[in-house]
Amino acid sequence: GTQIFLHQSGDHQIDVTALKSTLLSDLLRESQDTVKQRESQLQKLRAELAKRNALLNQTGDISSELRQLYPSLDQITVGDGVTIAEDGSRHQVVYLNATIRSDLSAAEQQRIADWFKIRTKADAVVFNIQTPEVAAPAKASGKRKR
Numbered sequence: 001g002t003q004i005f006l007h008q009s010g011d012h013q014i015d016v017t018a019l020k021s022t023l024l025s026d027l028l029r030e031s032q033d034t035v036k037q038r039e040s041q042l043q044k045l046r047a048e049l050a051k052r053n054a055l056l057n058q059t060g061d062i063s064s065e066l067r068q069l070y071p072s073l074d075q076i077t078v079g080d081g082v083t084i085a086e087d088g089s090r091h092q093v094v095y096l097n098a099t100i101r102s103d104l105s106a107a108e109q110q111r112i113a114d115w116f117k118i119r120t121k122a123d124a125v126v127f128n129i130q131t132p133e134v135a136a137p138a139k140a141s142g143k144r145k146r
Contacts, residue, residue, distance in 0.1 A: 070100065
């Protein structure tokens with residue numbers, strides 16, 4: 001892809017103006033190509049950031065809606081992540097973790113998971129529900145080993 005330009009003159013003088021013009025046009029073309037590549041990368045990164053921020057912008061509404069439907073909910077955690085299978089394959093997921101004061105039937109839990117998938121427009125969701133006893137961290141005993 002390399003081009004060679006030969007500049008000859010009848011009296012063996014180099015036309016400095018033509019040489020400068022050629023060099024400047026080459027530099028301009030290369031810099032414009034670089035700017036286009038960087039602009040493309042920047043647009044791609046902005047789109048990825050907007051996609052990630054979309055979930056964060058929805059969390060307040062998701063929490064309010066879930067608490068309206070299920071008032072016994074204590075804590076709600078919403079996030080996006082990656083599940084990694086045993087074979088190493090990775091899949092993006094949106095997850096919902098909820099702590100609730102009373103038990104929910106399997107049908108109600110499935111209804112929440114289905115609602116969450118539709119609400120977040122996610123291809124895959126992970127839903128986990130806990131009662132306060134399961135969610136509480138284990139307390140350390142007062143005894144120390146010597």
